[in-house]
Amino acid sequence: MLTTALGWASTLLFGRVPREKQLLLSLIALGSLVWVVLLCGIILPDVGTFLLTALPLPGFIEQNWVRVAMLIGALVMPPLVGLGGLFVVNAASRPTGLAAARQVLRGYPIAFLLAFTFIFLAIVALVRKGRMLARRRADAHIPIVVRAGGYEMMVDDLQAALGEAGLTVERRPAAAILAVPGRLVGWVAGGGVRALVPAKLTTLFSPVLEVELYPSDIAISGQKEAVARARAAIATRLTVTAAYLTTSKEAQAVEDRLDDIVRARGKTNQRGGSGLSEELTEELGAIDATLATLDVDYADWEVLYRMRLQIERDLLVGSPVGHSVQPPA
Numbered sequence: 001m002l003t004t005a006l007g008w009a010s011t012l013l014f015g016r017v018p019r020e021k022q023l024l025l026s027l028i029a030l031g032s033l034v035w036v037v038l039l040c041g042i043i044l045p046d047v048g049t050f051l052l053t054a055l056p057l058p059g060f061i062e063q064n065w066v067r068v069a070m071l072i073g074a075l076v077m078p079p080l081v082g083l084g085g086l087f088v089v090n091a092a093s094r095p096t097g098l099a100a101a102r103q104v105l106r107g108y109p110i111a112f113l114l115a116f117t118f119i120f121l122a123i124v125a126l127v128r129k130g131r132m133l134a135r136r137r138a139d140a141h142i143p144i145v146v147r148a149g150g151y152e153m154m155v156d157d158l159q160a161a162l163g164e165a166g167l168t169v170e171r172r173p174a175a176a177i178l179a180v181p182g183r184l185v186g187w188v189a190g191g192g193v194r195a196l197v198p199a200k201l202t203t204l205f206s207p208v209l210e211v212e213l214y215p216s217d218i219a220i221s222g223q224k225e226a227v228a229r230a231r232a233a234i235a236t237r238l239t240v241t242a243a244y245l246t247t248s249k250e251a252q253a254v255e256d257r258l259d260d261i262v263r264a265r266g267k268t269n270q271r272g273g274s275g276l277s278e279e280l281t282e283e284l285g286a287i288d289a290t291l292a293t294l295d296v297d298y299a300d301w302e303v304l305y306r307m308r309l310q311i312e313r314d315l316l317v318g319s320p321v322g323h324s325v326q327p328p329a
Contacts (some may be wrong), residue, residue: 150242
């Protein structure tokens with residue numbers, strides 16, 4: 001959940017990030033956390049004293065030197081985060097001159113945002129897990145990255161998918177506090193990005209099931225059987241809704257190609273029956289050729305391969321794409 005939240009925030013802040021720059025993005029997140037620790041050590045003397053006593057310092061290094069280093073680090077780390085964000089952007093669209101300087105200074109709000117997101121969601125995850133254990137409920141997570149402006153479409157699709165699986169749910173507003181990270185992203189990014197952040201989050205609720213829909217995670221909780229059925233229905237429908245299941249630029253490009261195939265076919269076989277046309281076979285073959293040499297994490301590759309097989313299977317039998325998993329009658 002934390003990793004995907006970072007992926008969603010980075011998509012809005014920096015655009016779609018290539019795989020080779022994922023390490024740089026991780027260093028930006030780590031630098032943000034280090035900055036918060038240094039800042040706490042400076043502002044709160046007790047925290048600073050604890051950090052100093054916890055560090056195994058050699059005898060020739062005085063604690064006053066370390067305090068000065070912490071102060072320098074707190075001043076320098078955010079501009080380094082901003083500089084990292086500058087190099088995350090592709091060279092062709094990378095700002096220069098005064099715009100580049102502004103991007104470096106944006107490191108201060110970006111560092112705060114990313115650190116806050118990690119800490120906030122870690123607390124939310126712990127509280128949520130404790131609540132599930134206390135209520136003896138099962139839970140499951142499906143990591144996603146909602147497409148720009150696609151949150152409401154995703155909610156509609158998943159509510160329909162749950163209904164088809166025999167799970168009738170109603171919409172309820174999610175806890176207002178859970179919208180805080182998204183609003184902070186919009187505030188830091190500014191401009192048109194604010195319009196891409198959902199105005200309000202939605203929960204799909206029934207007496208046996210609760211599905212919380214975030215821009216970076218789908219959290220399912222409830223009775224064990226209901227959670228299993230909901231996860232199957234949601235995972236199947238996510239192939240054709242407005243959300244990415246991968247995080248890197250290269251993997252999302254393949255998802256876009258798969259989405260184009262589904263859109264061109266109207267989510268059903270054009271002939272209304274089983275079988276694949278020669279044109280569709282060629283399109284899927286081109287996807288296969290890409291997957292054969294695609295350099296992405298294994299988890300992303302496996303997701304793409306599963307999506308490709310699901311699309312072929314559904315079209316082959318004449319079933320609407322994304323509607324293949326149904327409970328027994």
